[in-house]
């Protein structure tokens with residue numbers, strides 16, 4: 388794996404500071420049933436790093452002690468493969484918090500009653516489907532992934548997702564380009580998936596590929612890293628800077644350490660604070676660690692875990 392961090396550290400990205408914390412994003416580990424080309428986590432079936440019960444308890448203690456946090460956002464890898472996933476979801480819901488599951492769809496076919504569990508607990512699903520064309524999805528995410536994703540989406544629709552319960556899909560570009568405008572792409576997705584598979588969903592989120600980890604390594608090996616960085620820099624929009632997701636959220640790794648976002652987590656950019664020592668009230672005004680990859684959040688329409696920013 389070719390490392391991108393040395394290429395990203397020197398930056399002129401504007402300084403940004405934290406605001407009130409409202410979202411706790413927790414990475415439950417790097418284990419995944421897929422191994423996608425665009426993965427910024429390097430997740431896969433052979434990864435063994437997953438959050439243990441004690442750390443999950445520390446996450447829940449932090450959530451319980453900080454009322455400003457209204458959302459627990461669970462990611463991975465495939466977060467559902469962590470044996471503590473259902474315990475975390477249930478406890479957070481009992482605390483009255485909104486819970487998001489960042490789901491790769493195919494995992495729904497590997498776990499008993501997972502769709503029912505998510506529906507019963509009114510968990511919002513944000514699911515990756517980087518294209519509505521089979522060939523493109525399989526090329527990026529593995530053979531057969533598109534058809535399995537369609538099967539999973541049908542199961543979710545039957546469980547009330549896409550109508551009574553929120554089901555949002557995520558698009559990312561196939562290569563080193565910016566995503567198309569979110570609104571028009573959403574219209575295309577909805578039309579195609581409904582007409583061809585009778586599938587409905589709520590919103591489409593476009594997310595920019597980050598020049599880090601597996602995708603960053605591919606860029607370097609193809610000699611495309613510098614051009615992609617230039618594209619991100621040339622597409623910088625000041626309007627996106629005010630709403631980058633790290634202002635109101637933090638990311639926790641599988642061992643309980645705190646980062647400004649999932650991307651900084653993957654690059655190891657942290658202040659080495661553990662969730663058990665964190666005081667959320669002290670966060671507003673704190674500086675956020677930035678590097679060149681941050682231009683991926685401010686390019687074009689902007690990009691975040693909730694899609695375009697502007």
Ligand code: SF4
Nearest residue numbers: 419421423426464491
């Ligand atoms: S992109 Fe998502 S589904 Fe694909 S390997 Fe990474 S974590 Fe797994």
Ligand code: SF4
Nearest residue numbers: 631633648650681684
């Ligand atoms: S990469 Fe992370 S730290 Fe940088 S702007 Fe985006 S969310 Fe913030």
